[in-house]
Amino acid sequence: MKARLIAAAGAALVLGTGAQAQDTTVLETLVVEGGDAQQSGGPKGETIAQDSSSATKTGTPIIETPRSVNVITEQRIADQGMQSVQDALLYTPGVFGATFGYDTRGDWSYVRGVSPVQYRDGLQEIFGFYNNVRPHPYALERVDIVKGPASTLYGQSSIGGIVNLTSKMPEAETSREAFVEYGTHDRKQVGVDMTGALDANGEFLYRFVGAFRDSDTQVDYVDDNSYLFAPSFTWAPSDDTSLTVLFNAQRNESGTSTQFLPWQGTIFPAPNGQIDDSVFLSEPGFDRYDTEQKAVTAIFDHRFNDVWSMSARARYSDSNADYRSMYPSFPPTINPDGRTINRVVYVSAADVEAFTGDVRFNANAFTGALEHKVAFGVDQQYVNLGNASYFGAASPIDLYEPVYGNLPFVPGLSPRTVTNTRQTGFYLSDQVRYDNWFVSGGLRYDIARNGAGRTDNVLSKDVGLLYAFDNGIAPYVSYSESFLPTAGLDASGNAFRPLSGHQVEAGIKYQPVGSASIFTASVFHIEENGRLVGDPNNPGRQAQLGDVTIRGFELEAQTVINSEFELLAGYSYLDTQKSDGFRLASVPTHQASAWGTWRPGGEWEGFKLGAGVRYVGTSFDGVDRIETPDYVLADAMIGYEAETWDVTLNARNLFDKKHVTTCLARGDCFYGERRTVALKLTSKF
Secondary structure: OHHHHHHHHHHHHHOOOOOOOEOOOOOOOOOOOOOOEEOOOOOOOOOEEOEOHHHOOOOOEHHHOOOOEEEEEHHHHHHOOOOOHHHHOOOOOOEEOOOOOOOOOOOOOEEOOEOOEEEEOOEEOOOOOOOOOOOOHHHEEEEEEEEOOOHHHHOEOOOOEEEEEEEOOOOOOOEEEEEEEEEOOOEEEEEEEEEEEOOOOOOEEEEEEEEEEEOEOOOOOOEEEEEEEEEEEEEEEEOOEEEEEEEEEEEEEEOOOOOOEEOEOOOEOOOOOOOOOOOOOOOOOOOEEEEEEEEEEEEEEEEOOOOEEEEEEEEEEEEEEEEEEEEEOOOOOEOOOOOEEEEEEEEEEEEEEEEEEEEEEEEEEEEOOEEEEEEEEEEEEEEEEEEEEEEEEEEEEEOOOOOOOOOOOOOOOOOOEEEEEEEEEEEEEEEEEEOOEEEEEEEEEEEEEOOOOOEEEEEEEEEEEEEOOOOOEEEEEEEEEEEEOOOOEOOOOOEOOOEEEEEEEEEEEEOOOOOOOEEEEEEEEEEEEEEEEEOOOOOOOEEEEEEEEEEEEEEEEEEEEOOOEEEEEEEEEEEEEEOOOOOOOOOOOEEEEEEEEEOOOHHHOOEEEEEEEEEEOOEEOOOOOOEEOOEEEEEEEEEEEOOOEEEEEEEEOOOOOOOEEEEOOOOEEEEOOOOEEEEEEEEEO
């Protein structure tokens, strides 16, 4: 099965049959006949992104950018019926979406073997853990993935890269829609998205995005409710100046859908059989994961002349989480009776207050035969993380026939602690074009203080070279660096230094002249230093003695055939090794996916049909003892769209395959999402 899937992915690439929206753009002027290509952030309904400003902050087309970038558009999210950000990444090569299985608390994905740092509208959005609201995908226009180290423009970045969410913005053209949705687990959702001009001249624009969801989940007693309120306004006194203010208020009400189940009963046999993936091991009425966020973002853009422009953006956000849970004590082990497992209780009141800002100047200019796209600026972030918690022992519970009512005694929470982090970064980048040569380079200097009070001065660099042949082939090579502050103290009381990493990447991008089809191949080598591992001289403490090496390659393709059929295909290979000689945990060596969408014309016009398959290869637990089996999942879509309405039926994990996404050395495993079906009716008015 594995060999067939890999061969199929490779054949699709050779035959030009499709793939993810990555590294897709135009050389000079692209004329698409009957295609469905789009500019990133273009009109709703288009699915193939042509550019992304996330990789350069200059709007450079991706095919001129010497690194790997993916763009998942709003229409693609809708076609594939994705209900979260991690769902939206499932068909992206090199990305392991939903790494830790079915989880309503947050979005957990690996990019090139590592958790990415999440940004929104170019500003870092997530700080710490279990203190923020899971973003609602209905509020997003697209999702960009910049693969590999990206500190030169963004500062904090893992070696895997960043995920940048773009919010829906006010538009001058009037557009209004409302939807109702019903699906598996009694999922009920309604939403509205309205935008247009408030005056005849189009100087004042508005947009309102709102959604309400009431839903159960595949885990007993766990809800997945959400309330979204996101109005935004733009003032554009001229074609050269605009100010947009976005408000976001969201509340999610959920619980512990992740049960931290033992190896026995999930991937290994157990005396009483396999544990059901709907089992709930906390306590109804006690368990909760309720989060709330209020945020305001301001974006100011001004063009001085044909050469110079500026962009300034700032966000203030205040988020909190009420987290109460009971789960198996570690390592999760079935008791000698073959039925029960011991539990612990965890209660946390966490919050985060953050101010982030970025002021950037751009210049598009010529110096002789050289064309420059320059970006330089400064960004800052001030973040306060607060937390009060309790952790203790709790009563055991039957894994197969849980009996509830043994509520834990929580004497009180620990005194609230506040962790302050600060960062100021100065950056400069230039994309230079000479004839068909494209050279990019960047420098960044950061002053970063981590949660333990340590201040570091970090210099980050990147450089890239690309040559665009007239026939649409564009080979490239690049080098990039990253740093990521790390909180905590070693055994001597010294604060940990930031993680540091770098990547060398080479690849080829190909877009046939006059075609919307895109084909890419990339190979990369990533290294990271300073990972925390157990201190061999001080048991129970950590030391920065860990290094990681990641090697791999990715194949991607994307094509539209006869303006009716779009096919995406991709394959990725990852080889990871830590300094202890073991592979990284939860990183599949092989992954492959393909998705096709058919929108016929003629008498069938309006009909739409989609289908996809995802292969996730085996992964290991971090010490190469436990291997999580591979699995194949299928997804499907069918619907009909008219000028003023749309009805769509989506199904994920169509054949309802029970599967484990990963198992860890600490003893726990994670079940993946079972079959979910949702019927959505959208009215445009």
